Amino acid sequence: LNSKYLFRWLGLALLVGVMAGSASALFLVLLDLATSYRETHPLIIWLLPAGGFLVGWVYHQWGREAEGGNNLLLQAIQTPSSKKIPLVMAPLVLVATVLTHMVGGSAGREGTAVQMGGALADQLTTVFKLRPRDRKMLLICGVSAGFASVFGTPLAGAVFALEVFLLGQLRYNALLPSFLAAIIADAVTSAWGVGHTLYPVVEVPSMTVWTLGATLLAGICFALAARLFSVASHAVGNTFKKHVAYPPLRPVVGGLVLALVIWSLGTTKYIGLGIPTILASFSTQLPSHDFLVKLALTAFTLGCGFKGGEVTPLFFIGATLGNTLFPWLPLPLELLAALGFVAVFAGAANTPLACLLMAMELFGGSIGLYAGLACAVAYLFSGHTGIYGAQVVENSKH
Amino acid sequence: LNSKYLFRWLGLALLVGVMAGSASALFLVLLDLATSYRETHPLIIWLLPAGGFLVGWVYHQWGREAEGGNNLLLQAIQTPSSKKIPLVMAPLVLVATVLTHMVGGSAGREGTAVQMGGALADQLTTVFKLRPRDRKMLLICGVSAGFASVFGTPLAGAVFALEVFLLGQLRYNALLPSFLAAIIADAVTSAWGVGHTLYPVVEVPSMTVWTLGATLLAGICFALAARLFSVASHAVGNTFKKHVAYPPLRPVVGGLVLALVIWSLGTTKYIGLGIPTILASFSTQLPSHDFLVKLALTAFTLGCGFKGGEVTPLFFIGATLGNTLFPWLPLPLELLAALGFVAVFAGAANTPLACLLMAMELFGGSIGLYAGLACAVAYLFSGHTGIYGAQVVENSKH
Numbered sequence: 001l002n003s004k005y006l007f008r009w010l011g012l013a014l015l016v017g018v019m020a021g022s023a024s025a026l027f028l029v030l031l032d033l034a035t036s037y038r039e040t041h042p043l044i045i046w047l048l049p050a051g052g053f054l055v056g057w058v059y060h061q062w063g064r065e066a067e068g069g070n071n072l073l074l075q076a077i078q079t080p081s082s083k084k085i086p087l088v089m090a091p092l093v094l095v096a097t098v099l100t101h102m103v104g105g106s107a108g109r110e111g112t113a114v115q116m117g118g119a120l121a122d123q124l125t126t127v128f129k130l131r132p133r134d135r136k137m138l139l140i141c142g143v144s145a146g147f148a149s150v151f152g153t154p155l156a157g158a159v160f161a162l163e164v165f166l167l168g169q170l171r172y173n174a175l176l177p178s179f180l181a182a183i184i185a186d187a188v189t190s191a192w193g194v195g196h197t198l199y200p201v202v203e204v205p206s207m208t209v210w211t212l213g214a215t216l217l218a219g220i221c222f223a224l225a226a227r228l229f230s231v232a233s234h235a236v237g238n239t240f241k242k243h244v245a246y247p248p249l250r251p252v253v254g255g256l257v258l259a260l261v262i263w264s265l266g267t268t269k270y271i272g273l274g275i276p277t278i279l280a281s282f283s284t285q286l287p288s289h290d291f292l293v294k295l296a297l298t299a300f301t302l303g304c305g306f307k308g309g310e311v312t313p314l315f316f317i318g319a320t321l322g323n324t325l326f327p328w329l330p331l332p333l334e335l336l337a338a339l340g341f342v343a344v345f346a347g348a349a350n351t352p353l354a355c356l357l358m359a360m361e362l363f364g365g366s367i368g369l370y371a372g373l374a375c376a377v378a379y380l381f382s383g384h385t386g387i388y389g390a391q392v393v394e395n396s397k398h
Numbered sequence: 399l400n401s402k403y404l405f406r407w408l409g410l411a412l413l414v415g416v417m418a419g420s421a422s423a424l425f426l427v428l429l430d431l432a433t434s435y436r437e438t439h440p441l442i443i444w445l446l447p448a449g450g451f452l453v454g455w456v457y458h459q460w461g462r463e464a465e466g467g468n469n470l471l472l473q474a475i476q477t478p479s480s481k482k483i484p485l486v487m488a489p490l491v492l493v494a495t496v497l498t499h500m501v502g503g504s505a506g507r508e509g510t511a512v513q514m515g516g517a518l519a520d521q522l523t524t525v526f527k528l529r530p531r532d533r534k535m536l537l538i539c540g541v542s543a544g545f546a547s548v549f550g551t552p553l554a555g556a557v558f559a560l561e562v563f564l565l566g567q568l569r570y571n572a573l574l575p576s577f578l579a580a581i582i583a584d585a586v587t588s589a590w591g592v593g594h595t596l597y598p599v600v601e602v603p604s605m606t607v608w609t610l611g612a613t614l615l616a617g618i619c620f621a622l623a624a625r626l627f628s629v630a631s632h633a634v635g636n637t638f639k640k641h642v643a644y645p646p647l648r649p650v651v652g653g654l655v656l657a658l659v660i661w662s663l664g665t666t667k668y669i670g671l672g673i674p675t676i677l678a679s680f681s682t683q684l685p686s687h688d689f690l691v692k693l694a695l696t697a698f699t700l701g702c703g704f705k706g707g708e709v710t711p712l713f714f715i716g717a718t719l720g721n722t723l724f725p726w727l728p729l730p731l732e733l734l735a736a737l738g739f740v741a742v743f744a745g746a747a748n749t750p751l752a753c754l755l756m757a758m759e760l761f762g763g764s765i766g767l768y769a770g771l772a773c774a775v776a777y778l779f780s781g782h783t784g785i786y787g788a789q790v791v792e793n794s795k796h
Binding site for chain 2: 002005006010154155158159168169170171172173175176179180183184187207208212216352353356357360361364365366368369372373376377379380381395396397398
């Protein structure tokens with residue numbers, strides 16, 4: 001029984017890993033091209049309304065079933081007897097995200113990679129005629145593979161897929177398949193020659209009463225930022241739905257506002273992924289409003305109908321918020337930036353263990369103690385509604 | 399509500415951490431003394447029957463309620479309305495374990511530290527008149543603090559306490575309290591000037607089809623060793639219970655057999671904790687029967703009624719088994735030893751995530767990928783009965 005299970009899931013994880021890893025590789029390459037093009041052609045932001053219309057119209061024509069995005073995937077994992085995830089979700093979200101980044105929306109990557117991974121994985125359900133409980137595990141593999149390969153963090157990807165669909169609980173049924181899919185997908189992306197952003201290895205002071213207290217305080221701030229982001233995203237989305245009836249028109253209006261805001265800000269640092277600013281937050285003191293501007297622009301971009309993930313903007317918000325806290329707390333700058341990087345995400349997605357592992361994968365193993373604490377506090381204080389509306393609250397936080 | 403929760407658990411975790419961390423410090427010092435004394439006085443093994451009688455008699459007189467050990471704690475966590483853990487458990491298990499090690503039993507430490515942590519923590523239940531759901535969290539803190547401080551691995555301790563009482567599921571209710579207790583207890587043990595064994599930072603090859611396959615195969619071997627250990631321990635225990643009616647007599651008979659076996663083996667490498675052999679397994683090829691001899695001696699020592707933990711012997715069994723696999727698998731020796739170290743324990747205790755974190759804490763962050771895979775496989779293949787009989791199967795493994 002065990003060996004049959006192992007071979008079955010080794011095979012399925014291999015297929016999912018190869019598909020999701022390749023999709024992530026393609027996505028990362030296109031994203032790089034789009035970002036470079038945007039940075040060398042700053043006037044492209046005036047195409048935001050046009051790009052918005054394209055994204056909105058394409059989804060309206062072919063993507064109504066895929067509109068749910070991450071939430072559709074989470075629901076399918078929770079109710080694996082539900083309808084198949086349409087394959088069209090993968091190309092749609094890929095094109096729409098690249099377009100969003102090219103014209104200057106503020107968005108991330110994980111949603112796209114996870115949706116591509118999940119949609120590609122679910123095609124195997126029909127091919128192999130899988131029963132609902134196997135489909136559930138397959139979808140977990142898809143999420144795991146997508147997340148792992150787009151960030152180059154297989155451990156975080158494997159655990160993220162296990163902990164994201166239920167709030168307050170992690171089940172082990174899909175443990176090995178999730179690890180296999182994550183490791184294989186990450187290796188496949190690397191095999192395509194696509195690399196990931198390198199972050200500094202963070203040096204960590206020994207734990208004292210002061211650093212412990214400071215980490216708790218910082219964690220609370222990160223939780224509040226996460227909460228603010230979730231609330232703002234939902235609010236923007238609802239406002240657009242209420243006031244603009246025709247869906248493709250929403251990102252047009254949103255795009256126009258965004259273009260005006262970006263033009264008046266006079267900088268591109270808050271649009272796209274924002275990797276240069278994330279990296280800078282580890283070494284230089286940045287303006288203290290950075291995290292708020294990024295938060296507002298991202299909530300607006302995604303709320304009005306552009307596509308992309310939330311996670312890289314959450315990294316940005318967290319790292320710059322950590323940076324802002326530096327003068328007030330007795331912790332090194334790079335540690336605060338690194339803790340914010342993972343903890344805001346932990347609070348917004350309610351995935352503290354994945355974020356602890358991500359911190360250790362990106363910033364070195366010795367950050368674990370601080371990261372675990374910061375993520376646990378951020379999880380506790382971020383409320384019961386996160387960025388994924390479909391997450392089911394299985395255990396209350398307190 | 400959140401801040402009240404935070405302050406409450408910061409206070410309780412501080413108390414538990416100081417008590418459990420201090421108890422672990424005392425325990426580690428006494429264990430060191432007992433081990434040195436035994437190594438310089440090899441004839442002491444002939445006191446095994448006498449020491450066994452003392453351990454058995456003391457438990458028979460004062461410790462009947464504490465006899466359940468780890469299982470008693472797990473049951474109290476599962477059913478927090480049950481009877482208080484007797485305080486006497488802490489001194490009893492401390493004295494009995496040190497005695498076991500001094501006369502030459504083969505045993506570990508985690509059971510002792512966890513029982514001291516749990517018993518000390520549970521006294522606060524009465525002091526603060528805690529409700530059952532708070533008592534549950536308090537006991538989790540006790541387990542977390544004990545484990546974290548005895549091994550110097552706070553992340554592993556925090557997650558171990560969350561995942562050990564249910565098989566196949568991890569709940570987040572006690573996430574922050576568990577991390578706080580672990581971090582504080584570990585800091586307290588260090589503040590007493592007590593250090594931990596340092597293991598080598600393991601260099602890891604990049605993941606290929608071959609190393610992935612080899613890790614899966616090794617993981618299966620580790621799972622089988624874990625299963626064999628659980629079965630052997632239970633079998634020895636049941637045999638003694640069946641054939642020797644008077645409990646204090648069981649470790650006398652067992653001690654006599656142990657003394658004869660140790661004498662005929664002519665070495666002390668398989669008794670006590672076995673740290674020197676564990677360290678050697680990272681660098682030198684060792685005899686391939688090492689893991690079996692240690693497995694048999696430990697199952698026998700604990701099964702006949704001596705006291706101590708299972709985990710350090712499981713580290714020994716795993717590290718030497720990994721060492722034995724070296725000629726057969728395309729992985730570096732130190733990686734195989736390190737994977738066995740954590741994976742046999744992961745399989746026997748059904749705690750794969752704690753063991754993944756432990757690997758990263760002891761051997762450096764880059765082992766994470768291999769350790770995650772090995773622990774997941776070991777978990778999958780080790781069956782539904784582990785070393786903790788009281789563990790409740792919440793989710794089937796496949």
